[in-house]
Amino acid sequence: MNKTGIIFFPAFDWSLGEFHPEREERLLYTQEQIFEEGIMDLPQVRQYSPGVADLFDVLRTQAIYPDLQQHNLDAHLIAVGSSLVLGNALMKKEITNGFALVRPPGHHSGATVWGNRGFCTLNNEAILINVLRTKYGIKKIAVIDTDVHHGDGTQDIFYHDPNVLYISIHQDGRTIFPGTGFTEEKGGPNAWGSVLNIPLLPGVGDEGFLYALENWIMPAVEAFKPDLIINSAGQDNHFTDPLASMNVTARGYGKITEMIKPDLAVLEGGYAIEGALPYINMAIFLALAGEDYSGVVESQKPKHTEIGGDTIRSFLTDLKRTNEAVRPSWVFRKEQFLPAGDWAYSEKSIYYDTDGFKENRREYIRKCSHCGGTVLMISRKPSAFQKAVLVRIPFEACPNCEQAGYDLAETFQKLEKTVLLQNQLRDQVHLWTDGREVNPFGG
Numbered sequence: 275m276n277k278t279g280i281i282f283f284p285a286f287d288w289s290l291g292e293f294h295p296e297r298e299e300r301l302l303y304t305q306e307q308i309f310e311e312g313i314m315d316l317p318q319v320r321q322y323s324p325g326v327a328d329l330f331d332v333l334r335t336q337a338i339y340p341d342l343q344q345h346n347l348d349a350h351l352i353a354v355g356s357s358l359v360l361g362n363a364l365m366k367k368e369i370t371n372g373f374a375l376v377r378p379p380g381h382h383s384g385a386t387v388w389g390n391r392g393f394c395t396l397n398n399e400a401i402l403i404n405v406l407r408t409k410y411g412i413k414k415i416a417v418i419d420t421d422v423h424h425g426d427g428t429q430d431i432f433y434h435d436p437n438v439l440y441i442s443i444h445q446d447g448r449t450i451f452p453g454t455g456f457t458e459e460k461g462g463p464n465a466w467g468s469v470l471n472i473p474l475l476p477g478v479g480d481e482g483f484l485y486a487l488e489n490w491i492m493p494a495v496e497a498f499k500p501d502l503i504i505n506s507a508g509q510d511n512h513f514t515d516p517l518a519s520m521n522v523t524a525r526g527y528g529k530i531t532e533m534i535k536p537d538l539a540v541l542e543g544g545y546a547i548e549g550a551l552p553y554i555n556m557a558i559f560l561a562l563a564g565e566d567y568s569g570v571v572e573s574q575k576p577k578h579t580e581i582g583g584d585t586i587r588s589f590l591t592d593l594k595r596t597n598e599a600v601r602p603s604w605v606f607r608k609e610q611f612l613p614a615g616d617w618a619y620s621e622k623s624i625y626y627d628t629d630g631f632k633e634n635r636r637e638y639i640r641k642c643s644h645c646g647g648t649v650l651m652i653s654r655k656p657s658a659f660q661k662a663v664l665v666r667i668p669f670e671a672c673p674n675c676e677q678a679g680y681d682l683a684e685t686f687q688k689l690e691k692t693v694l695l696q697n698q699l700r701d702q703v704h705l706w707t708d709g710r711e712v713n714p715f716g717g
């Protein structure tokens with residue numbers, strides 16, 4: 275019998291505004307449904323109380339700019355901390371799987387954070403993953419993101435990481451926020467193929483999702499052989515969701531969960547708070563607990579026609595062929611400040627929709643056949659004339675990449691106001707402001 279952990283943190287005092295989709299009552303109906311239907315009384319269910327994440331766990335994974343004190347992180351730290359409670363319970367074998375029903379969500383929050391985007395400030399799953407690696411020595415983790423939006427933040431954090439497979443199935447970025455998640459985004463030079471994006475036409479429902487899972491996603495996961503599978507369990511693919519245009523049902527979500535068999539599921543989006551969330555959360559939960567979810571039926575009927583049958587099968591077959599044909603195209607750059615080695619260069623502009631500003635980022639990764647490679651991110655918030663530098667020495671870094679990280683941190687301390695060194699290899703974080711090392715947690 276499964277032992278399924280559940281943690282519920284509805285953040286009833288946190289919102290992005292009274293009429294915002296990400297508002298206090300988002301999990302209200304879910305709470306009623308789950309508690310009133312006696313789910314918590316099932317013998318295989320174990321309920322946990324929310325926890326608060328440590329700031330160190332945040333900075334190991336994400337650079338928060340211009341500093342931690344500029345953000346109101348209270349609710350976010352509990353959403354992360356609650357995911358960690360379940361992660362610890364799983365590692366201690368108190369549970370066989372678990373569902374973190376938490377908000378605010380996290381998958382749009384990336385490696386560098388200047389504010390809130392896509393309702394996310396901290397990335398719950400990414401912070402969790404790096405805690406599990408550090409604390410329990412977990413090597414390989416697969417993330418399957420079933421939110422309707424591309425999880426650009428999670429992809430960003432693990433883009434150069436060969437030991438995290440990130441798979442996202444979502445509504446095509448040409449038709450929805452955040453406008454990314456295409457087949458050519460497949461991972462950096464040391465991690466090629468560790469990102470898989472499946473952008474779908476609006477209108478795809480259960481049939482298309484299950485077909486993609488069976489014929490594409492699960493074979494890719496099996497080939498990767500992860501030690502752990504995490505599901506970013508967004509629920510905005512539901513046919514009633516006000517922000518998106520897909521056609522998945524609650525039972526479809528139950529079936530998706532049954533196929534993925536996640537060790538941990540973490541709630542992401544989903545904004546039909548009365549018409550979808552209570553049903554989907556119930557179906558996911560029953561599927562995790564190994565119970566029958568076929569009786570979970572929404573009170574509303576789907577409004578649009580579902581794209582299914584031969585149309586979706588041939589669409590997905592073509593998309594898979596296109597994905598397989600994508601070849602890497604790196605730009606290598608030599609700069610005075612770069613230590614020895616070949617450094618691939620890229621740049622991106624990241625839009626923070628909540629507050630309406632842009633981050634511009636230049637990024638260098640040391641090409642390496644021995645480890646994930648040291649990363650340098652020079653990030654700017656032009657509207658505030660602010661600039662900050664992140665250097666990341668990865669988990670299991672080779673000696674050359676480790677040294678390159680120290681060299682970069684030393685060079686940039688003299689050049690830039692804010693420099694954060696994420697030393698994942700030694701499990702340390704260091705922060706320099708105006709050339710002086712300071713306590714990254716303030717005080």
Ligand SMILES: [Zn+2]
Nearest residue numbers: 421423510543
């Ligand atoms: Zn979403």
Ligand SMILES: [Zn+2]
Nearest residue numbers: 642645672675
């Ligand atoms: Zn290396």
